[in-house]
Amino acid sequence: MLVQFLCKSLCFIFTCAHGAKILAVLPVPSPCHAIFNHVLVEALADRGHDLIVFSGREAKNRPHLRYVHLNGSFSNDETVSFESVGTFGPFGNVQFVFGTVYNTCKVQLEAHGMKELLRLEESFDLIIYESVGFDCFLGVLHKFRGTATVGISAHGLSHWNFDALKLWTPPAAYPLEFLPVPSAMSFLQRLHNWLLTQIVRLNFWLVHTPRHQVLAEEHFGPLPPIRSLEKFNLFLSNSGPVGLDPGRFLPPAVKEVGCIQCSNGKQLRRKYLEFLEEMESFIFMSFGSNIKSSSLPNETIQSILQTFGELDIKVIWKFESESVPDKPANVMIDKWVPQQDILAHPKLCLFITHGGRLSVQEALFHGVPILAIPFYSDQHLNGQGVVDKGVGVKLSVADLGKRKFGQAIAHMLENKRCFEGRKSITN
Known part of the structure; x- marks a missing residue:
């Protein structure tokens, strides 16, 4: 022995x-x-x-x-x-x-x-x-x-x-x-x-x-x-x-071993906390690391900003330029955003994403409803998966900044649908 x-x-x-x-x-x-x-x-x-x-x-x-x-x-x-x-x-x-x-x-x-x-x-x-x-x-x-x-x-x-x-x-x-x-x-x-x-x-x-x-x-x-x-x-x-x-x-x-990159969020930096102060909810939009929002056609950018400006909640948009003309006061742009920290925030009610695998996984991990706008590769199937699972909706790139874009956001926001969706995803 x-x-x-x-x-x-x-x-x-x-x-x-x-x-x-x-x-x-x-x-x-x-x-x-x-x-x-x-x-x-x-x-x-x-x-x-x-x-x-x-x-x-x-x-x-x-x-x-x-x-x-x-x-x-x-x-x-x-x-x-x-x-x-x-x-x-x-x-x-x-x-x-x-x-x-x-x-x-x-x-x-x-x-x-x-x-x-x-x-x-x-x-x-x-x-x-x-x-x-x-x-x-x-x-x-x-x-x-x-x-x-x-x-x-x-x-x-x-x-x-x-x-x-x-x-x-x-x-x-x-x-x-x-x-x-x-x-x-x-x-x-x-x-x-x-x-x-x-x-x-x-x-x-x-x-x-x-x-x-x-x-x-x-x-x-x-x-x-x-x-x-x-x-x-x-x-x-x-x-x-x-x-x-x-x-x-x-x-x-x-x-x-899916979602090994997923983690609990950390405290947001002061600039985000100050921006979100006194707001019950907010939207986060990011098209990931390969697609640059700043390279969208200017008319599309302006249409998106106009749609956001008509909302009564705030929006954080991952945007790769220092500034953008005619940006509404309820919109914050930032070149780099701590995505998981944002997704983990309890006030986040909607994630507008390109439908990349990691982004969708992280949104599901944190229980955030999704508006998917796929560009290429597997993003289309991921976006369809969001619809199939009942955790969000999907639009085409051609819908960006158009009436359908605003209607989809309104549909997700109405009657606190976002927070109800967040609870159901988490469950």
């Missing part, structure tokens, strides 16, 4: 004293992806593991954690015409996303951070790899073959990883992320979903994969087919448990 106790004690001491050496490759430059990814790697560093993280977003180093920036950005996001986004259609949405990923990959592979990644010769105990279409980086898994690999996706489970994870996803049951249809699809909607799914799969295998194979081999040298490299011992998906995603059968190695 004594020997057994000593052996167990030594194993425990060794485990506590020995941190793993981890390489993380997280190339997606979107800030919302970085929020999710960095929660994971920083939690590992806090537990004493040593990490080197090649990230599409810059971040500050901390004990046990060193970030290397893979320069590159979704440059299209800042210049895209909002009118064209609103009329993309599902196939245009597919082409936009695939094209943006490819163009960003090309930039990142030429970055200084990539050169440091290629120079790495040391061995690692674990690789964390972001599996969201940036397949030009799959050469990393070949370079360090034999190392245990964890795949992660802030995007949730999607067409990017269905085949790699061997997920059973019949189009009759699971809407594709690019198509805004309800979870209970009609026959015609199922047919449309099936057709678009085949188009996406053909694009994925015949266009996307060969292009990324060429990019990867230009930098990593000769490689096996890159799809054969995408093998994970464990896969962590930003899906579930807040109710945004449909239930599905998952392999044992796939774990849903």
